[in-house]
Structures are given as C-alpha cells and as structure tokens.
Amino acid sequence: MGAKVFFDLAEEEKQEFKGNNVLDPIRSGTSFNVSVEKAFYWRDFLKVFVHPVFYSPTKPAGLSEISLEYSQRVREIARGLLTGISESLGLEGSYIEKAMDLERGKQIFIANLYPTCPQPELAMGMPPHSDHGLLTLLIQNGIGGLQIQHKGKWVNVGTHSNSFLVNTGDHLEILSNGRYKSVLHRAIVNNKGTRISIAMAHGPSLDSVVSPAPELLVSSEGDEPAAYIGMKYKDYLELQQSNKPGSSSNFSSLATASVCVYQTMKVIMVLL
Ligand SMILES: O=C(O)CCC(=O)C(=O)O
Numbered sequence: 147m148g149a150k151v152f153f154d155l156a157e158e159e160k161q162e163f164k165g166n167n168v169l170d171p172i173r174s175g176t177s178f179n180v181s182v183e184k185a186f187y188w189r190d191f192l193k194v195f196v197h198p199v200f201y202s203p204t205k206p207a208g209l210s211e212i213s214l215e216y217s218q219r220v221r222e223i224a225r226g227l228l229t230g231i232s233e234s235l236g237l238e239g240s241y242i243e244k245a246m247d248l249e250r251g252k253q254i255f256i257a258n259l260y261p262t263c264p265q266p267e268l269a270m271g272m273p274p275h276s277d278h279g280l281l282t283l284l285i286q287n288g289i290g291g292l293q294i295q296h297k298g299k300w301v302n303v304g305t306h307s308n309s310f311l312v313n314t315g316d317h318l319e320i321l322s323n324g325r326y327k328s329v330l331h332r333a334i335v336n337n338k339g340t341r342i343s344i345a346m347a348h349g350p351s352l353d354s355v356v357s358p359a360p361e362l363l364v365s366s367e368g369d370e371p372a373a374y375i376g377m378k379y380k381d382y383l384e385l386q387q388s389n390k391p392g393s394s395s396n397f398s399s400l401a402t403a404s405v406c407v408y409q410t411m412k413v414i415m416v417l418l
C-alpha cells in the first residue's frame with residue numbers, strides 16, 4: 147500500500163460535488179432504490195472524469211495529485227491490455243487504440259463505499275449491471291462483495307491484494323462483435339465491515355461511433371453479420387442514464403425510508 151487518503155465530507159461539502167447528469171465531470175451521491183428487487187442500494191459513490199481532461203474534487207488536500215498519478219498509471223495498464231486484446235482478435239496491436247480514439251478516451255475514477263449494513267439481506271450494494279466502456283480495472287479493500295454472473299449463477303469474486311480485477315465492458319463487446327462479452331456484475335453488502343472499491347473505467351472518446359470492427363465481419367468461412375448497430379459513445383451514455391431506474395430525482399423521498407440511514411458521506415480512498 148503506497149498511499150492512503152481518507153476523506154470525510156460533511157453533507158454541505160458533499161453538495162458542492164453533486165452532479166446530476168451522466169456527463170457532469172464530478173458526481174457524488176448515495177444510491178437507493180426501493181422499487182427494484184425490493185432491495186435498498188447501500189452505497190456512497192464519487193465519480194470523477196480523469197481523462198481526456200483531468201478533474202478532481204478540491205478537497206481533501208493531496209487527493210488531486212494522487213488521483214492524477216493513479217489515473218495515468220492505470221491508463222497505461224489498460225492500454226497495454228487493449229493492445230493484447232486487439233492482437234487476440236487478429237487485429238494489429240494498435241487497432242483499439244486508434245479505432246476508439248484512446249488519446250481522447252474517457253477515463254472515469256469511481257470510488258464506492260459500502261458501509262457495514264446490519265441487515266445485509268435487505269440491501270444491495272450495487273445492482274446487476276455491465277460497465278459501459280471497454281475495460282474497468284478495480285481494486286478493493288480486503289472485504290469481498292463483488293459478484294459476477296457466470297452461467298446464470300452469481301459467483302463471488304475473491305479479494306487478492308496487489309491485484310486488479312479487470313471487467314470487460316459493453317463497448318468491447320460491440321467492437322469485437324460479441325467475441326468479448328461484457329460481464330454482468332453486482333456488489334452485495336455485509337455486516338462485518340465497510341467495503342471500499344475503486345473502479346477505473348476506460349472507454350472510447352465521447353465522439354467515437356462504435357460498431358463491430360469490419361475486419362471481424364469477414365472470414366474464410368464467410369461473412370459474419372454485425373450483431374450490434376453503431377452508436378456514438380456519448381449517446382449510449384445518455385441513453386443508458388435515461389433508462390436507469392430510480393435516478394437521483396426520487397432519491398430524497400426514498401432515503402428517509404432506509405433501514406440503514408447514515409448522515410455523513412464518508413468515502414475512504416485507499417490507493418496503491
Ligand atoms: O464495488 C464493486 O466491486 C463494483 C463496482 C462497480 O461495478 C462499478 O463501479 O461499476
């Protein structure tokens with residue numbers, strides 16, 4: 147563990163960073179929604195765009211420097227993985243880099259905090275979803291909670307120190323015409339301790355129109371139909387946001403109904 151940064155923002159301070167739109171560069175909040183699966187979502191989050199333009203909350207002191215360095219280093223790892231993935235698809239190593247305009251690629255820093263929940267069976271940390279970008283690299287403190295869906299069953303993903311968990315996202319599935327599937331995952335909560343995860347999501351540039359790579363649609367065995375239609379990444383994000391159940395507007399009325407209400411937003415970031 148190279149550096150630890152803790153920040154503990156009071157409610158009024160948090161308001162400063164509360165964005166509502168999916169394209170706001172800094173957003174924080176609490177996710178709750180009683181209308182889905184009769185479960186409460188039990189999480190505080192902070193989402194910050196860190197590339198192509200770097201943003202950071204101004205508090206606490208030192209966060210911005212650590213976040214910048216962490217973002218740059220993880221981006222390099224993601225680019226390396228995408229080079230390998232391009233090659234695994236029989237494409238040139240720089241294919242995804244160029245086609246997805248990664249020089250201007252959207253990188254999002256997401257810190258999730260799941261406080262200890264007295265009745266974990268009544269709550270859910272994060273609902274089942276797939277990430278919208280290409281690759282997400284995730285680290286977490288020593289407390290498990292992430293599950294991925296495999297052959298229709300939820301499987302626990304163990305915690306391994308000094309390692310990243312890499313999730314494939316929707317746009318890798320689209321670009322590869324389904325050869326790489328985006329992984330469905332969710333986070334459960336527990337009554338043993340607070341869980342923290344930091345996900346770094348890497349996507350195409352917002353203006354990239356992503357469709358299956360034409361090179362993958364022709365082979366010696368004949369033509370393969372494109373399984374996805376092309377769409378601009380930015381439009382995909384906005385569409386996804388508009389389909390999300392229980393977005394911020396109905397949060398305040400639901401929050402009071404929570405079984406496990408906590409007053410102060412507390413995000414603890416533990417960075418490698
Ligand atoms: O907390 C986790 O393990 C999951 C986080 C996640 O899926 C996300 O931020 O997209």
Ligand SMILES: [Fe+2]
Pocket residue numbers: 275276277331345
């Ligand atoms: Fe995710």
